[in-house]
Each structure stands twice: as C-alpha cells, then as structure tokens.
Amino acid sequence: MTSHVKPAEGYNGLTTLEKTLPSHFYFDADHYARELRSIWSHNWIYLCRSADLEGPRSYRTFTIGTQNLVVLRDETGVLRAFHNTCRHRGSVLCRQAQGRLKSDLLTCPYHAWSYALNGELKRTPTLSPIEGFDRADYPLYPVALKEWRGLLFVNLAGDEAASSGPVADRGSDRLDNWPLEDLVSGHVYEKTVRCNWKVFWENFSECLHCPGIHPELCDVVPIYGRLITGERDDPNFAAHADSDDPALKGGLRRGAQTWSMDGLVHGATIPGLSEAERHAGHSYVTSLPSVFIVAHVDYVRVVRVRPLGPELTELHAEWLFPADTLEHRDFDLENVTSFPTLVLDQDAEACEMNQQGLHSRAHAHGVLMAEEHYIKQFYDWYWAALGAYEAG
Ligand code: FES
Ligand SMILES: [Fe+2]
CATH class of the missing domain: 3.90.380.10 (Naphthalene 1,2-dioxygenase Alpha Subunit; Chain A, domain 1)
Known part of the structure; x- marks a missing residue:
C-alpha cells in the first residue's frame, strides 16, 4: 500500500475510484444509434459560422448522424434551419453541400413542390385539386437554430427543448473579450x-x-x-x-x-x-x-x-x-x-x-x-x- 498526503482544499483531482464507460x-452499432437519438438529437450541435452563409438565398446542408438538414438565409438576411426533406413524398431538397438558390423559392427536385424560405409551401404542381388538402398544413419541417457569437447551432429536439438552455456549457463568458x-x-x-x-x-x-x-x-x-x-x-x-x-x-x-x-x-x-x-x-x-x-x-x-x-x-x-x-x-x-x-x-x-x-x-x-x-x-x-x- 502507498500512503498519500491528503490534498489541500481546492484540489481538483479525483480521489475515489471511477470506471471508464463500458x-x-x-x-457497438446499436449503442451508437441510441446516442444519435438521444445525445446528438437533444443538444445544441455546432454547424458552421453564420458568415459561411453569405448573402440572401445562400444555403448549406449538414448531416448529424442519420439526419440531413439545410440551413438557409432568406432575402432579408434571416437564417433558418429545416430538415432537408420534402413534405410530399420525402425527397431530399438540396443535394449540394452548399450553394445559392436561384429564386426566393426552394423547389424540390422530384415533383417540384416549392417552398418559401420561411418554410411555407407555395406551389404543388398537379392537374386536379384534392379535397381536404391544404398547403398550409405542409410547411418544411423546422429545426431550431441559434446563433451564438457568430456560430450557428441547431437542436433536433424541436422548439420546446431548443428554446431553453445555452449553447456553450462551460464558461462561455470566457470569450467576451x-x-x-x-x-x-x-x-x-x-x-x-x-x-x-x-x-x-x-x-x-x-x-x-x-x-x-x-x-x-x-x-x-x-x-x-x-x-x-x-x-x-x-x-x-x-x-x-x-x-x-x-x-x-x-x-x-x-x-x-x-x-x-x-x-x-x-x-x-x-x-x-x-x-x-x-x-x-x-x-x-x-x-x-x-x-x-x-x-x-x-x-x-x-x-x-x-x-x-x-x-x-x-x-x-x-x-x-x-x-x-x-x-x-x-x-x-x-x-x-x-x-x-x-x-x-x-x-x-x-x-x-x-x-x-x-x-x-x-x-x-x-x-x-x-x-x-x-x-x-x-x-x-x-x-x-x-x-x-x-x-x-
Ligand atoms: S417528393 Fe418533393 S415534390 Fe414530390
Ligand atoms: Fe492531446
């Protein structure tokens, strides 16, 4: 046995036995999938700097685990994030890592449903209307987005969880200067x-x-x-x-x-x-x-x-x-x-x-x-x- 001097008060080191994670x-692939569903879908995840989305109609796509997102800047400069998935039959919307939309509509490459840059569904090409179908019911799936000190974070948990909690967990004021x-x-x-x-x-x-x-x-x-x-x-x-x-x-x-x-x-x-x-x-x-x-x-x-x-x-x-x-x-x-x-x-x-x-x-x-x-x-x-x- 070794003998140890009792550390002074304020010592940071561990003094009791701690195991690592299993x-x-x-x-393990199942455990990894569990982490994607829990940890990576319920915390603020850093994507890029807001300066990376330069000018109106610029966009970037990102993958977090199995989830693909698009972040875009509208005509007035507002940034938003959405699942990169069309409300019609689920096609991916933006296929490039980044780019600039040609118009103020985001158009699905599959059957050309078109969305305003705030996510509202604007156009649904069809020869005949369907009873009970209302475009207002099919906006893009929103993802919570927060800008902190010029850095963009998303939270896949949805608005409620996303609107609470800071993005930086330890001493974010350390960078105030x-x-x-x-x-x-x-x-x-x-x-x-x-x-x-x-x-x-x-x-x-x-x-x-x-x-x-x-x-x-x-x-x-x-x-x-x-x-x-x-x-x-x-x-x-x-x-x-x-x-x-x-x-x-x-x-x-x-x-x-x-x-x-x-x-x-x-x-x-x-x-x-x-x-x-x-x-x-x-x-x-x-x-x-x-x-x-x-x-x-x-x-x-x-x-x-x-x-x-x-x-x-x-x-x-x-x-x-x-x-x-x-x-x-x-x-x-x-x-x-x-x-x-x-x-x-x-x-x-x-x-x-x-x-x-x-x-x-x-x-x-x-x-x-x-x-x-x-x-x-x-x-x-x-x-x-x-x-x-x-x-x-
Ligand atoms: S899946 Fe997008 S328009 Fe059909
Ligand atoms: Fe190191």
Whole structure:
C-alpha cells in the first residue's frame, strides 16, 4: 500500500475510484444509434459560422448522424434551419453541400413542390385539386437554430427543448473579450479519425498523455509536461502559492505569446484582452458534444467534432483572425497553423490507438487516474444526456 498526503482544499483531482464507460460503448452499432437519438438529437450541435452563409438565398446542408438538414438565409438576411426533406413524398431538397438558390423559392427536385424560405409551401404542381388538402398544413419541417457569437447551432429536439438552455456549457463568458463575430477565417483543417467521438473528448479532457504524445506542446505550455492542465490538479499546489513558474501555475513558457511554431505572435494582437487572458495564452469554451473553441491573443480556433459512424469521427478546425492580420503582406500563416495542426494530428493518432485497443474482449472497462477529473465530468454529462431522452 502507498500512503498519500491528503490534498489541500481546492484540489481538483479525483480521489475515489471511477470506471471508464463500458468498452462496447465505443464501437457497438446499436449503442451508437441510441446516442444519435438521444445525445446528438437533444443538444445544441455546432454547424458552421453564420458568415459561411453569405448573402440572401445562400444555403448549406449538414448531416448529424442519420439526419440531413439545410440551413438557409432568406432575402432579408434571416437564417433558418429545416430538415432537408420534402413534405410530399420525402425527397431530399438540396443535394449540394452548399450553394445559392436561384429564386426566393426552394423547389424540390422530384415533383417540384416549392417552398418559401420561411418554410411555407407555395406551389404543388398537379392537374386536379384534392379535397381536404391544404398547403398550409405542409410547411418544411423546422429545426431550431441559434446563433451564438457568430456560430450557428441547431437542436433536433424541436422548439420546446431548443428554446431553453445555452449553447456553450462551460464558461462561455470566457470569450467576451474576443471579437469572435468579426474575425475572419484564415485556415481550415479537416481530418477523419478512426475513433468513436467519445474517445476524442476523453483525450481532449486530460494531459496524462501530453509528455508522451505532445513534446512540442509541453515546451510551449510547461504545466502540460507535468501531466496536468491547471495548478489545482497538483495535490501539492498550496506549496507553490507564491510561485510564478508556468510549470507550476500554467500559462505559456516565458517569452512565448501564443500557440505558434516559435511561440510568437505573427499578426495583429487582439486588443482589449485582460492581462490574465494574455498571460494564460489560451482560453477554452466547450459545447458538448460538438465543438470546442480556444482563443489565443492573436487568433481563435474553432474545432468541430462530428460522428460519422461508431468508429469514425470528423474533425474540422478553423482558424479565425482579425481581418488586419490576413491582409498584412508579411503575415506568417504557416507558423500559426502548423503548430496546432501538429497537436491535432498527434491527438488523432492517439485516439486511433485508443480505439483499436478497446476491442479486446478482456477489457470490459478501464479506470481513471486522479488527473482525469475532466473525463469524470464528461461522463457525468454523458450519462445524464444519454438517460434524459431515452423515450426519444
Ligand atoms: S417528393 Fe418533393 S415534390 Fe414530390
Ligand atoms: Fe492531446
């Protein structure tokens, strides 16, 4: 037996034994279908930025699990989301990933039922009217849509559930000082990772893997090299109260300003950030299960997570910059994009490695270490989200 010093009050780490989720939750097709019906259909799911739907009559289609949606902007600029399904006999309406409608009607490619951009059914080509048929009864199926800080989220649960609850679950005010809506997209990274979507979030939630998987990141964020993400993950944190060593307190290594290859800012620094925000070097907001946003002093990264199958997950990361930065001739985009890309690639590989091992019939479940308290938080959210909508 090992003896442990009782951690000081305020310690974040786990002190009791917690199991991981059962292994089959990460590959079983029936369980995956259950998650799509519950979790992915009853939470706000991030799609894209509202700036991606530029101008009247622009549209984009998205798939969440088995559900296909169309988001469109009407002639007056209002954004709406609908199931991408015709009310006649259920044909898909928009077959492209994105585009611009030629008129202010959305016309089904099958038998040409036409809908106004607010979803009302306007035209139903037929030679003879049917008694009892009223177009007003057949608008497009609406999907709740919410814009938060220039980011678009949908909720497949319908209006009632959708109208309540914030889109970002943890500390969304952390980004108040970043002009998120005004930033401009400068780079996109996309990768299909052979892992279950929960494997991604678990890996995101801990830094036990950081020294082994992310040596370069540990150099920029020294506390990550100590297996933890914040000073209170150290049971002995009270002893370092007066230290300003980033390895003990968090923040970037001395001399580093941001997450870039050389640790330096290469474009405009975002004005109006607090001293603490500049010092921290990164501020995170998460909206489970579909997105996390990390804001640095010079840019913001939005990372979307989308399940493509029980063992397939799409990552889509977008770098957002002040417009000045991208217009500047000498801006070194590569320096800023290559560093997080390296980290994302390393994480993707780790997730695939984790996924492979989970198939062992001997491994019914695993166990969490003290530093994995954010995984425990993720499980608490997960069980609540899974159970709350069983009827659905
Ligand atoms: S299915 Fe759309 S018009 Fe017939
Ligand atoms: Fe990682």
